[in-house]
Amino acid sequence: MIHPLRIGVAGAGSIGAYLGARLAADGHGVILLGRQRLADAVAEQGVRVTDLNGLDEQVQPDSIRVVTEPAGLDGCDIIFVTTKSHDTQAMAESIAPHVTDGATVVSFQNGVRNPDTLRKALPQAQVLAGMVPYNVVWAGPAHFHQGTSGSLVLEQREDAEHLAQTIADACNAAGLPAGLNPRIQAVQWGKLVINLNNATNALSGIPLQQQLADRDYRRVTAAAQREALAMIRGAGLAVRSSGKLLPTLMPTVLDCPDWLFRLVAGGLVKIDPQARSSMWEDLNRGRKTEIDYLNGEILRLAEQIGRPAPVNTAICRLIQQAEADRAPPNLTATALLQKIGVS
Numbered sequence: 001m002i003h004p005l006r007i008g009v010a011g012a013g014s015i016g017a018y019l020g021a022r023l024a025a026d027g028h029g030v031i032l033l034g035r036q037r038l039a040d041a042v043a044e045q046g047v048r049v050t051d052l053n054g055l056d057e058q059v060q061p062d063s064i065r066v067v068t069e070p071a072g073l074d075g076c077d078i079i080f081v082t083t084k085s086h087d088t089q090a091m092a093e094s095i096a097p098h099v100t101d102g103a104t105v106v107s108f109q110n111g112v113r114n115p116d117t118l119r120k121a122l123p124q125a126q127v128l129a130g131m132v133p134y135n136v137v138w139a140g141p142a143h144f145h146q147g148t149s150g151s152l153v154l155e156q157r158e159d160a161e162h163l164a165q166t167i168a169d170a171c172n173a174a175g176l177p178a179g180l181n182p183r184i185q186a187v188q189w190g191k192l193v194i195n196l197n198n199a200t201n202a203l204s205g206i207p208l209q210q211q212l213a214d215r216d217y218r219r220v221t222a223a224a225q226r227e228a229l230a231m232i233r234g235a236g237l238a239v240r241s242s243g244k245l246l247p248t249l250m251p252t253v254l255d256c257p258d259w260l261f262r263l264v265a266g267g268l269v270k271i272d273p274q275a276r277s278s279m280w281e282d283l284n285r286g287r288k289t290e291i292d293y294l295n296g297e298i299l300r301l302a303e304q305i306g307r308p309a310p311v312n313t314a315i316c317r318l319i320q321q322a323e324a325d326r327a328p329p330n331l332t333a334t335a336l337l338q339k340i341g342v343s
């Protein structure tokens with residue numbers, strides 16, 4: 001293990017508790033700022049982390065701390081922010097008095113605007129953008145399961161390269177592959193394009209593997225991605241891949257017939273049979289989703305460049321309706337294609 005770090009996790013749910021527990025298991029001092037239900041579960045049994053490759057590790061209650069008040073993060077050198085995007089501003093304001101001068105804050109969140117929100121609210125800190133490519137679900141009271149493969153990415157910036165490298169080294173040593181990327185904004189847009197499948201999966205109500213095996217569901221995502229790529233290009237922004245999934249090729253790959261898709265996709269990403277998007281999980285629990293920060297970003301770009309984005313507009317509406325109904329609508333692929341206007 002490298003020199004132990006003091007790491008705080010602001011908003012410990014699937015991603016935060018998983019990353020925190022993996023680092024705690026490697027000897028780092030980790031404090032999870034989360035809800036009382038997490039604190040109770042961890043006090044009773046610690047944190048269990050599992051993954052699709054058979055990892056099954058129990059972090060004992062005395063090896064990881066859970067706090068429910070932001071003051072519990074006092075003294076952390078590094079803070080990972082892992083709330084949903086709609087909670088970033090509130091979380092940043094609540095931890096601001098407890099973030100020390102020069103602390104490193106990493107946004108391990110989806111979407112493209114969280115790092116800027118954190119920079120504005122936490123001027124005393126070095127804020128780095130981060131990206132988590134894989135899926136993690138809350139599989140039991142304090143059990144977090146990584147269901148797909150991939151490597152973490154941290155923003156590489158001249159004025160903070162040493163900090164980013166220290167965090168990446170700690171992650172790698174703990175068995176969490178991680179690297180640096182100087183074009184993190186393009187990586188975030190690339191991830192956003194890939195994440196457009198989250199809404200398709202949430203609307204389908206079935207596991208990812210099963211949803212992606214159905215060409216018509218894939219055509220829904222492909223249509224959303226094509227439209228998104230056109231808006232991103234139109235706004236003069238770049239997309240970049242951070243792994244084997246190339247965002248610009250995704251619509252073509254998804255449109256392939258099943259036999260060809262199986263052949264191509266098999267080597268790209270591993271997905272375990274029960275994995276679902278966290279947007280499905282949010283709908284299933286009757287919670288607000290991040291739709292505004294994913295497909296919603298495409299609507300903002302469309303408005304900015306004065307072009308229509310009918311597919312992503314329809315998908316946003318369907319998710320908003322499901323939020324209001326507090327349940328996934330379990331739409332068939334045919335119904336979904338029809339609702340987004342793709343024949």
Ligand SMILES: NC(=O)c1ccc[n+]([C@@H]2O[C@H](COP(=O)([O-])OP(=O)(O)OC[C@H]3O[C@@H](n4cnc5c(N)ncnc54)[C@H](OP(=O)(O)O)[C@@H]3O)[C@@H](O)[C@H]2O)c1
Binds near residue numbers: 015035090091
């Ligand atoms: N899960 C994935 O597979 C995955 C993969 C890649 C990226 N991401 C991204 O990572 C970010 C986090 O996702 P997630 O799935 O880990 O979300 P999550 O499970 O909802 O975790 C966030 C946790 O933060 C808690 N929280 C929010 N405000 C808080 C506060 N002020 N004090 C204490 N706790 C607070 C939430 O509690 P409440 O729910 O009670 O508010 C929740 O338990 C998102 O941007 C997501 O898109 C997720």
